[in-house]
Amino acid sequence: LPVAFGSILGALDYFGTIVFAASGALLAVRKGMDPIGAVFLAVATAVGGGTLRDLLLGRAPVFWVVDPSYLIVATVTALVVFVGTRVLALPEWLLIWADAIGLATFTVIGTEVARTAGAPAVIMLLMGVMTATVGGIFRDILCAQPPLILSREIYATAALAGSIAYGLLQAAWGLTDLPAATAFLVAFALRAAAIRYHLELPKGRAAR
Amino acid sequence: LPVAFGSILGALDYFGTIVFAASGALLAVRKGMDPIGAVFLAVATAVGGGTLRDLLLGRAPVFWVVDPSYLIVATVTALVVFVGTRVLALPEWLLIWADAIGLATFTVIGTEVARTAGAPAVIMLLMGVMTATVGGIFRDILCAQPPLILSREIYATAALAGSIAYGLLQAAWGLTDLPAATAFLVAFALRAAAIRYHLELPKGRAAR
Amino acid sequence: LPVAFGSILGALDYFGTIVFAASGALLAVRKGMDPIGAVFLAVATAVGGGTLRDLLLGRAPVFWVVDPSYLIVATVTALVVFVGTRVLALPEWLLIWADAIGLATFTVIGTEVARTAGAPAVIMLLMGVMTATVGGIFRDILCAQPPLILSREIYATAALAGSIAYGLLQAAWGLTDLPAATAFLVAFALRAAAIRYHLELPKGRAAR
Numbered sequence: 001l002p003v004a005f006g007s008i009l010g011a012l013d014y015f016g017t018i019v020f021a022a023s024g025a026l027l028a029v030r031k032g033m034d035p036i037g038a039v040f041l042a043v044a045t046a047v048g049g050g051t052l053r054d055l056l057l058g059r060a061p062v063f064w065v066v067d068p069s070y071l072i073v074a075t076v077t078a079l080v081v082f083v084g085t086r087v088l089a090l091p092e093w094l095l096i097w098a099d100a101i102g103l104a105t106f107t108v109i110g111t112e113v114a115r116t117a118g119a120p121a122v123i124m125l126l127m128g129v130m131t132a133t134v135g136g137i138f139r140d141i142l143c144a145q146p147p148l149i150l151s152r153e154i155y156a157t158a159a160l161a162g163s164i165a166y167g168l169l170q171a172a173w174g175l176t177d178l179p180a181a182t183a184f185l186v187a188f189a190l191r192a193a194a195i196r197y198h199l200e201l202p203k204g205r206a207a208r
Numbered sequence: 209l210p211v212a213f214g215s216i217l218g219a220l221d222y223f224g225t226i227v228f229a230a231s232g233a234l235l236a237v238r239k240g241m242d243p244i245g246a247v248f249l250a251v252a253t254a255v256g257g258g259t260l261r262d263l264l265l266g267r268a269p270v271f272w273v274v275d276p277s278y279l280i281v282a283t284v285t286a287l288v289v290f291v292g293t294r295v296l297a298l299p300e301w302l303l304i305w306a307d308a309i310g311l312a313t314f315t316v317i318g319t320e321v322a323r324t325a326g327a328p329a330v331i332m333l334l335m336g337v338m339t340a341t342v343g344g345i346f347r348d349i350l351c352a353q354p355p356l357i358l359s360r361e362i363y364a365t366a367a368l369a370g371s372i373a374y375g376l377l378q379a380a381w382g383l384t385d386l387p388a389a390t391a392f393l394v395a396f397a398l399r400a401a402a403i404r405y406h407l408e409l410p411k412g413r414a415a416r
Numbered sequence: 417l418p419v420a421f422g423s424i425l426g427a428l429d430y431f432g433t434i435v436f437a438a439s440g441a442l443l444a445v446r447k448g449m450d451p452i453g454a455v456f457l458a459v460a461t462a463v464g465g466g467t468l469r470d471l472l473l474g475r476a477p478v479f480w481v482v483d484p485s486y487l488i489v490a491t492v493t494a495l496v497v498f499v500g501t502r503v504l505a506l507p508e509w510l511l512i513w514a515d516a517i518g519l520a521t522f523t524v525i526g527t528e529v530a531r532t533a534g535a536p537a538v539i540m541l542l543m544g545v546m547t548a549t550v551g552g553i554f555r556d557i558l559c560a561q562p563p564l565i566l567s568r569e570i571y572a573t574a575a576l577a578g579s580i581a582y583g584l585l586q587a588a589w590g591l592t593d594l595p596a597a598t599a600f601l602v603a604f605a606l607r608a609a610a611i612r613y614h615l616e617l618p619k620g621r622a623a624r
Contacts, residue, residue, distance in 0.1 A: 028566070029620030036573055037566030038620060040553075051472070056259070058268030060474030061535070068538045082620055089623040119269070122276045137248075137350070142553070144562045146352045150236070150245030157244055204237030204246060204290055207297045264467070266476030327477070330484045345456075345558070354560045358444070358453030365452055412445030412454060412498055415505045 005181040012184075013109060014073055016102035021046040021074035023099060024139045025081035026090075031143055035082050041139055042078035043071060048135035053110055053127050057117045096195055103155070104188035106132040107162040108180045115176075121167055128163030129156050132187075154194035154201060162187025213389040220392075221317060222281055224310035229254040229282035231307060232347045233289035234298075239351055243290050249347055250286035251279060256343035261318055261335045265325045304403055312396035314340040315367040316388045319374045323384075329375055336371030337364050340395075362402035362409060370395025421597040428600075429525060430489055432518035437462040437490035439515060440555045441497035442506075447559055451498050457555055458494035459487060464551035469526055469543050473533045512611055519571070520604035522548040523578040524596045531592075537583055544579030545572050548603075570610035570617060578603025 024045030028038040047064050054062040064070040084090075110131025114124040133156045137147040149155045166183035170176060193199060232253030236246040255272050262270040272278040292298075318339025322332040341364045345355040357363045374391035378384060401407060440461030444454040463480050470478040480486040500506075526547025530540040549572045553563040565571045582599035586592060609615060 026622075029622050031562065031567070032619045032621075033567045034617035034619055036571075036576075036617065037563075040566055040572075055263055055268065055471055056270050056273055058270075058273075060268065060471065060476065061533075062472050062474075065472055065474075065535060065539050068536050071538060071542065085620065085622045087623055117269075119273060120276050122279060123273050126279065141349060141352070141557060142563060142566070144352055144557070144560055146239065147245075147350060150248055150350070151239070151241045155244075156248075160244075201242035201244065203240045203242055204293065205240075206234075206237050206293045207295055263471055263476065264478050264481055266478075266481075268476065325477075327481060328484050330487060331481050334487065349557060349560070352560055354447065355453075355558060358456055358558070359447070359449045363452075364456075368452075409450035409452065411448045411450055412501065413448075414442075414445050414501045415503055 005177045005184075009105065009108060009180060009184075012101065012105040014070075015098075016105040017046045017070050017073050018077050019095070019098040019102040020106075020135050021077035022081050023095065023136070025078040026085065026095070027139060027143055028078075029082060029085050035079060038082045039075050039078040041142055042081070043074045044142055045135040045139040046070065046074040046077075048138035049106060049110065049131040049133060050113075050135075052134050053113060053131050057114065057119060057127070059113075059117060097192075100188055100191040100195065103132050103159060103191055104162060104184045106135075107159040107187045108166065108183050111163045111166045111183065112176065112180065115170065121171075124167055125160065125163040128166065128183075129159040132156070132159040151203065152200070154190065154199045157201060158187045158191035158194065161190050213385045213392075217313065217316060217388060217392075220309065220313040222278075223306075224313040225254045225278050225281050226285050227303070227306040227310040228314075228343050229285035230289050230298075231303065231344070233286040234293065234303070235347060235351055236286075237290060237293050243287060246290045247283050247286040249350055250289070251282045252350055253343040253347040254278065254282040254285075256346035257314060257318065257339040257341060258321075258343075260342050261321060261339050265322060265327060265335070267321075267325060305400075308396055308399040308403065311340050311363070311367060311399055312370060312392045314343075315370040315395045316374065316391050319371045319391065320384065320388065323378065329379075332375055333368065333371040336374065336391075337367045340364070340367040359411065360408070362398065362407045365409060366395045366399035366402065369398050421593045421600075425521065425524060425596060425600075428517065428521040430486075431514075432521040433462045433486050433489050434493050435511070435514040435518040436522075436551050437493035438497050439511065439552070441494040442501065442511070443555060443559055444494075445498060445501050451495060454498045455491050455494040457558055458497070459490045460558055461551040461555040462486065462490040462493075464554035465522060465526065465547040465549060466529075466551075468550050469529060469547050472546075473530065473535060473543070475529075475533060513608075516604055516607040516611065519548050519575060519607055520578060520600045522551075523575040523603045524582065524599045527579045527582045527599065528592065528596065531586065537587075540583055541576060541579040544582065544599075545575040548572070548575040567619065568616070570606065570615045573617060574603045574607035574610065577606050 021042035024041035025038040028041040111128035114127035140147040162183040165186040166179045169179035229250035232249035233246040236249040319336035322335035348355040370391040373394040374387045377387035437458035440457035441454040444457040523544045527544035530543035556563040578599040581602040582595045585595035
């Protein structure tokens with residue numbers, strides 16, 4: 001690759017933080033919370049997945065305590081959204097597609113962090129999925145509503161597919177740049193297809 | 209004892225993981241979640257208590273990152289439940305009694321882990337209770353419903369009784385096999401009595 | 417100062433633990449939970465904020481595993497409240513004002529702990545706010561209701577103002593006694609004004 005995907009990923013990391021923070025702040029606004037509520041929800045959504053990942057892997061202090069720029073980016077995003085939504089309604093499709101980029105980015109980063117920490121393969125997969133999805137779960141729980149992503153269109157599954165792609169390629173070639181780029185594309189493509197064609201996994205149904 | 213209770217406990221540990229995972233997956237099915245939701249709820253229920261225990265005690269990475277077999281067992285259980293419930297309704301009483309065995313097992317393991325970590329006596333008791341009950345609390349919170357075990361029939365109390373039995377016997381004799389077996393029986397017997405006779409603690413009632 | 421504020425703060429720490437535990441136990445009583453539920457909610461409310469702070473900063477085992485007196489104080493408080501509310505209704509204003517003292521105390525302690533751990537300035541502020549507010553968020557989530565403090569009268573904002581006062585004074589003079597006392601007064605005064613005059617931040621409002 002002419003350009004290292006690592007540096008692109010670094011930029012996408014902040015992009016993902018902004019997008020996830022915005023989704024948290026937007027829900028806070030819709031629930032009639034105040035600016036502090038918007039910041040709480042934005043931070044929980046943006047760094048929640050990576051935080052749980054770090055705690056479970058024993059990486060403490062967690063990433064945003066070491067580098068508070070993520071916290072600052074999420075806070076500023078929350079305040080911009082809080083004020084901005086009073087005058088301007090963001091189109092829903094913009095958020096959904098931006099979120100898909102965030103999902104793919106956080107999947108790759110989560111998988112890489114777990115690999116760097118020397119975690120077993122199955123833990124690598126889980127950490128990819130968790131980094132991408134747990135923030136959204138925290139957001140919904142903080143609003144006392146059942147987590148959307150556990151029943152909606154394909155979402156965590158896209159993260160899982162990306163993680164698996166990363167794991168297979170990394171095991172086969174030992175590099176990280178190509179696996180990361182591929183994992184990003186796999187996760188994004190599957191989520192994009194889910195958005196476009198409303199793909200869903202079958203829902204649970206209990207026999208009587 | 210002719211057979212070390214430790215090896216029985218090791219088998220019961222996986223049994224408890226399966227039972228707790230099944231209870232999480234079943235609730236996910238009833239709430240109409242997809243397979244990913246079922247796996248999330250199963251994992252949170254099965255390893256949630258032990259995970260919080262490990263984090264609070266400073267044992268990181270947590271137990272199932274070190275030994276992912278628990279994660280795999282919970283995931284497979286969730287998928288079996290998700291598919292199986294479409295064709296077969298498990299009788300409720302089977303789950304309730306299996307859960308009682310899981311409760312007693314996790315109580316003993318949680319108390320032992322805290323003792324091994326050198327925690328004070330009162331922390332040992334709490335970790336026994338938490339290991340056995342927090343997974344169920346996570347399960348309910350993830351479905352945005354108030355945790356059943358905080359208001360239902362005697363449940364956490366049975367874990368507490370088991371932990372206390374372990375603590376007293378272990379302090380008196382210094383062994384761990386007899387205390388573990390006794391604690392298991394105490395917790396199971398109290399929970400069994402609660403199931404059989406619908407024993408409840410008094411509910412809170414506010415003066416006006 | 418003739419008396420070191422540190423020793424006053426040590427006493428206020430237990431006072432805050434009692435007050436926060438009482439608020440958790442009271443909600444448990446109102447929700448019809450049993451004594452175990454009351455203890456769980458009391459403990460989660462009283463030590464929840466400090467626990468998350470410790471985990472995020474990498475201070476494990478967490479403070480109340482090292483010194484279980486906080487756990488014992490919260491448990492005893494819960495049982496006293498559980499029994500006491502059957503015969504005696506505490507006046508609401510007493511709780512609200514006691515809670516304001518707890519808020520100010522936990523803010524100062526959280527900010528100090530983060531400073532001692534060598535955290536960056538923005539993390540110090542957040543840890544002050546989190547230590548004072550996250551217990552109340554846990555309490556509400558455990559009852560499956562949206563956290564009050566994310567939409568109500570000024571609350572987390574008072575903690576933030578206290579943290580900022582501490583940070584500025586500590587950076588300017590390097591001492592900790594005067595900043596701690598000032599931060600306490602700032603947080604308490606702002607919360608007191610919010611209670612007295614029903615001060616609120618503007619709520620979120622979405623454009624259409």
